[in-house]
Amino acid sequence: MIEISIEDRTLIELICDGLPLAARPYQVLGSRIGMAETEVIERLRNLIDGGVIRRFGVVVQHRRLGYTANGMSVWNVPDERVREVGEQMGQFEYVTLCYQRPRHAPSWPYNLFAMVHGAAKDKVLEQVQTIAETLELTHVERDVLFSRRQFKQCGARYGCKGKVDNEPCKTA
Amino acid sequence: MDDIDKALLNDFQRDFPLVARPYAEIGACLSMSEDEVIEAYANLAEQKYISRIGAVIAPNQVGASTLAAMRVPEDRLAEVAEFVTSFSQVNHNYEREHDINLWFVVAADDVLEVGEVLSRIEAETDLEVLNLPIIEDYHLDLGFKLEWA
Numbered sequence: 171m172i173e174i175s176i177e178d179r180t181l182i183e184l185i186c187d188g189l190p191l192a193a194r195p196y197q198v199l200g201s202r203i204g205m206a207e208t209e210v211i212e213r214l215r216n217l218i219d220g221g222v223i224r225r226f227g228v229v230v231q232h233r234r235l236g237y238t239a240n241g242m243s244v245w246n247v248p249d250e251r252v253r254e255v256g257e258q259m260g261q262f263e264y265v266t267l268c269y270q271r272p273r274h275a276p277s278w279p280y281n282l283f284a285m286v287h288g289a290a291k292d293k294v295l296e297q298v299q300t301i302a303e304t305l306e307l308t309h310v311e312r313d314v315l316f317s318r319r320q321f322k323q324c325g326a327r328y329g330c331k332g333k334v335d336n337e338p339c340k341t342a
Numbered sequence: 343m344d345d346i347d348k349a350l351l352n353d354f355q356r357d358f359p360l361v362a363r364p365y366a367e368i369g370a371c372l373s374m375s376e377d378e379v380i381e382a383y384a385n386l387a388e389q390k391y392i393s394r395i396g397a398v399i400a401p402n403q404v405g406a407s408t409l410a411a412m413r414v415p416e417d418r419l420a421e422v423a424e425f426v427t428s429f430s431q432v433n434h435n436y437e438r439e440h441d442i443n444l445w446f447v448v449a450a451d452d453v454l455e456v457g458e459v460l461s462r463i464e465a466e467t468d469l470e471v472l473n474l475p476i477i478e479d480y481h482l483d484l485g486f487k488l489e490w491a
Binding site: 179182185193195196211214215218222225226261265267270271272277284316323 | 350351354355356357358360361362363364365366376380383384387389390391392393394395396397398399400403404409411413423424426427432433434435436437438439440442443445446472473474475476477478479480481482483485486487488
């Protein structure tokens, strides 16, 4: 990973709100923080190449596009296999997040989390089953947690404090 | 939604052009004018098909965050959820179908501040909070391939 300067941080905070829909969006962004258009572009390129910005582009709304079911699949994978399994699981196209997290025995035995999106619950469960079969995890303890009530959803992302979508946080 | 909209949604989720006039470059790919591309994205944003064109930051590069979970008795869920939501550092807060039923993300400037929020929630609610920070991240975010029936 690369060093993140103050200028980079400022730019990251700014870009979290989204790229302006203007002919020269990087110039518009730069003008807000006194940075030249070429420098904005250069810094963004370095942040992308350096892995700080993981993806730069259109961020779609899954729910609005019909992917209304999201299931958090959780797996109790033997520690010595978790990296290999995780790296493969993260590549399924309907998996949008895949992390190793700590177990909390005895109430929480799972150490691998993969968010699975689908058009319906059945579809999500089917996809989880496919993952299990493909990665030979059918014998591994697992569960799928579907969301019920949404109490808060800011659209905040890592590195972006507070709201980012030009609308207030949705709270129930 | 027409084929142009689908292409605008699917094809530019990553490697968005880093050139002075990115919308013109996209237009060149799709045989559209720069203005038409800008207008089409404005419409997609207006209709909430996209949340933004922007950067997805790798976890824990800037600031610190964790996923936290609690087992909350059903009759206290609304009250506890409201308390958790009241923290500005909490940006997602969901009920999930499990006996560990309240799931939220805490994001703050550093690990200490994250820990403080979790401690305050435990102290105030008298319920255990499971702290589930990322140990390793396995997902290379390449965008989400949309399929239309």
